Amino acid sequence: MARRRKHWGWGYEDQQPTAQQLRGAMPLVRERLGFDAQDPEEPVPLGAAAVPAASPLPPPPPGVTWDADAHARARHAWGSSYLDVVRGLRGRFDHAPDAVARPRDEAQVAAVLEWATETGVVVVPYGGGTSVVGGVTPAVDGPVVSLDLAALDRVLEVDAVSRSARVQAGALGPVLERQLAEHDLTMRCFPQSFEFSTLGGWIATRAGGHFATGPTHVDDLVEAVRAITPSGTWASRRLPGSGAGPSPDRALLGSEGILGVITEAWVRVQPHPEHRGGRAVRFGSFAMGVEAVRALAQSGLQPANCRLLDPAEAAFTGAGDGGHALLVLAFESTDAPVEADLARGLELCAECGGEWDDAPSRGGAAGAWRDAFLQAPYLRDVLVALGVMSETFETAITWERFGALREAVVDAARAALDDPRAMVTCRFTHAYPDGPAPYFTVLAPARRGDEEAQWWAVKRACSDALLAAGATITHHHAVGRDHRPWYDRQRPEPFAIALAAAKAAVDPAGILNPGVLMDPLTAPLP
Known part of the structure; x- marks a missing residue:
């Protein structure tokens, strides 16, 4: 019998921890978060929901x-x-x-x-x-x-010469990679949701993989997109690039289902990397690590992984000692050894005060971080059952404004929570030559029965702080319904009018995901 997804939360029905296992996790909450878990709360069975x-x-x-x-x-x-x-x-x-x-x-x-x-x-x-x-x-x-769209889950065609593949939109990350592996290829797009998210979902939300530099957003990996709209088929020409007007692919990237149903795409693929190397680099302060990441991002080296964790985040994931910021640095290549790039990357880290052990980073601190990263969605279900609020806010901003942004978001979260036990951490998920993508995690005792008000208070405070600092409301989580109030403030008004007109043109009855990204026009187009 096929495994069935849980009717709530992450994973399959047979992955729900028992009450005894939840109680066994309670000491870990105290050890890692510094406050006590609450009595385990078991999920309401579907029959009683x-x-x-x-x-x-x-x-x-x-x-x-x-x-x-x-x-x-x-x-x-x-x-x-x-x-x-x-x-x-x-x-x-x-x-x-x-x-x-x-x-x-x-x-x-x-x-x-x-x-x-x-x-x-x-x-x-x-x-x-x-x-x-x-x-x-x-x-x-x-x-x-x-x-x-789960039934549309096949790799339909592979072009090994141009290194691209035609894939149906309902393919889950692991399903997509298994089929590409039959051709010794990979798409190299691994968001944290990889296990249960789909190619179409990545395109619709402009998802970001966990590779920190270079081609990491799905935007960089799309060659052509095909969608079905209420007004007909929206299909772009397969090209490595084009200057022919506004891109039809770019209009669908991030469209979140309001313009059409993405059914397939040609995506760029590559052989599996044969050469890898990395280290876990420690810094005496987060600010020192920030300077190192900036140097790496502006060096042209393009490390595959360049994730900086503040001391509290490193300790929570089991990757650090709580006294140092940690940089997970890694290089990979399909063509040539990476030792020279790694050596230069470490030189840049040393110039900013970084230190590391001689052992490669596949295990140890970097391995602990990787395991925590992959298990985070499962861990959140456990934390919720133990009365712990666990939420994240991610954004992007230019380097010269990052320090003020971090201070503003951390202060806003702490003020909204009004609980000295709350933990607010920061890490970089991606790094660009002109700025980082900071990712804030909020962990605090949940006010059971009042979680929604508690969450919205933090959400509003942090989102207001992001926009006030000049950052984006989202780097890779998309807009949805939750970010709409701040997205409306971020986007230019003429663009909002143009998007509404495009929506009315392809979906005149307004049936596709209304309320996401925009409201429908109050009057029909002439």
Whole structure:
């Protein structure tokens, strides 16, 4: 029997820790966070969960698989944000779709959109459900269907000469990589959500992989995109680059399902790297590490990994001692040894006060960080069950403004939480020549029963601080519903008008994921 995803939280049903295991994790919370966990809270079973009755729907398109059982509807009610996990744990599925459509090909996708346009049913495109910003939550008035693309999960074609592959949008990260491995190739895109996120989801949200420099955003890896809209097929020409007007691919990148349903894409691939080398570098202060990362980002070396953790983050993940900032530095190549690049990178770190052990970083501190990175989504479910608030805020800003930004966000989070036990850490997920992508983690005792108000207080305070400092509201988590108020303030007004007009042109009935990125035009186009 196939494993089934949990109706709440991360992972499969057989991966839910027992109450005894949760109690066994309580001392670790005290050890790593400095405050006590609360009594373990077990998830409400699906049979006892509050899944609203489904609204009646018109007969579905012929041949399309249609699920309206409690598990399918609950599974598609939320994404994977902290609040989504809290609500799911408690058995709350306020915005469960009325049904889940599971098309098997593009023709069925088009049939669902035509049916929805004619009947006025809202459609929310759904990949792996890993959104942490409310991007797949069907929080709309009236009947709604979640359009799950899981069946479109094949690598359809590989061009080994140009090093590209044509891939269906519903392919999960591991499924995509296994199929590419049959051709000794890799897409080299590994977001933290890799296990359960899809190629289409990466494109729709402009996801970032964990490689810290060079081609790391999915933007850099897309060669062409194909989508089905209510007004027809949106397909770009496959090219290495083009100056022919605004890019049709760029319009779909980050569109979060409001312009069309991404069904496939040509993506850039490469052989698996044969040469690797790295070290875990310690710094006496986070500021020293910041200068080292800036030097590395501006050197042209393009390390594959260049993740800087502040002392508290390093200690929490088990990668550091709490007294030093830690830089996980690594190089890789498909063509030539990397020892010279690594040596030069370490020279730059030494010039900024960095120190390291002679042993390679595959184990030790770097290995501990990597394991923590991959297990973080599972750990968050455990923390929620133990009454720990665990939330992240990520952004990007130019180097000269980073210091003020970090101070403002940390101060804002602490003031909003008003709890001396709260921990606010910072790390760099990506580094560019002109600036870093800081990632803030907030860990604090949750106010059980009042988590939503507690979370929104921190969310508003940190988001306001980000925009006031000149940073972006998101670097790779997308906008969704949660970031909308700040995205509306960040984007230029003429662009907002243009986006609304594009939405009205391709989706005149406004059925695709309304409320995400923008509101529909109040009047139709002439």
